[in-house]
Amino acid sequence: MSVATNTGGTSGGRKEKIYSQPQLPWKKSIQFALGSIKVRFWRSMITAGGVALGIAFLASVLTSQAIAGQVDAAEEARTRWLIGLSLLVCAVGITNAMLMSVSERFREIGTMKCLGALDAFVVRIFMIESVLTGVLASTIGWLVGMGAIVLVKLIAGVPKEAPAGTVWYGSLDGGDILRSFLFCIPVGALLSAIATYIPARQAASIPPAAALRIDV
């Protein structure tokens, strides 16, 4: 059976038409990204480790606050400052990890572009991957951060007096947990997405010949 023969195109001077390459549907992109995460699970988890750590810190602060209950304005400001800084450090770390993980895949990107992938498709795959790993990593980080604080308080028997001398009179209820979850997970996913966008955008726009030439 003949494989590469086309049934059409018997006329002599026919011109082969070039169209615009269509973008793949989201369903395909997500399938693609999931497959990629599955195969590289531990590698992506290392990349996402930064997110997990940042979110663990965030969750632990939120949990402590909930347990401590009322805090004064100065304390509140200090905490905000601390959270902001730690997330910033975390963002720099993940950007670096993402740069590495994208450049490890230059050859794959070049190959996919040779096979007809659009730049936008390459970027989309990376974004889906990063948001998914971001969500997973921040869920882990959130559980760890909150769990650690709760555990510490339990072991310490929830002292009547906090280190700073204020009195503990809050408690960790379902509302606190939900609020903390709804805050931490999107923050983690967003951090991961921001960190991925620029490296992915850049890698996708490299001409395939150059992408294939680069050896990492």
Add this chain to the structure above:
Amino acid sequence: MTTGSGNKSGIAVSGAGGDVRTEYVVRARDVVKEFKMGNEVVRALKGISLDIRRGEYISIMGPSGSGKSTFFNMIGGIDRPNSGSIFIADSDIAQLGESEMAFLRCHNIGYIFQSYNLLTTMTALENVQLPTIFAGMPAEEGTIRAMEILERVGLGHRLHNKPSQLSGGQQQRVAIARSLANRPSIVLADEPTANLDAKTGKEIIGLLRELNKEEGVTIISATHDPRMLDVSDRVVWVNDGMIDRVENRENIEIRLSSVDDDGH
């Protein structure tokens, strides 16, 4: 007919019929390519012109640094020249946007690489099916198509193996199958035998030649392999960014009789 709305009707391929034999699939005119190396500008291509006929099996030879690979990438639509023009399948690639270039690479050109470049995360079948997905072919149809070509290259029994479970020769066969997935008119083979042992290399060359004869697909290959010359219709020697000479098959055979097969 190529004016249909679907993609496939636009991907006209070969057919080694006599009436199309004189058609050119690639035309390069005064192609110049420069690279910046620090402060210096290196002229990798100094104005190359070449026409490649439909159904031809053509080898591009030249030492490393000759501009061979650069030229090869140009006519393969994966790099763009600084000046001069390249027509692939009657389209001036300078006129094509990113999305149209992707379409061209997807439908009109198949790529075979020295290091196979299979996606390691996918099975043989998935690798071969990938171009059909980019072409928008329905999944079932793409699977059938991929199975069909894998069968054709002799890997019908390894459909669900990952590249790491296949030998070099088998991986290159998968890559050849993948290059044919969307029935391209051109297949570009970049040193396809360089990573293979002598016997396997020979098999791969034989397979490429077979596909070229039977399916009428144009094969353009950059190579060092003397056995590749043996099957080529024409050999283009590139040196110092220029075409040194172009030899036809008859001349090659005379020369080859004096070349020992050193297994490389």
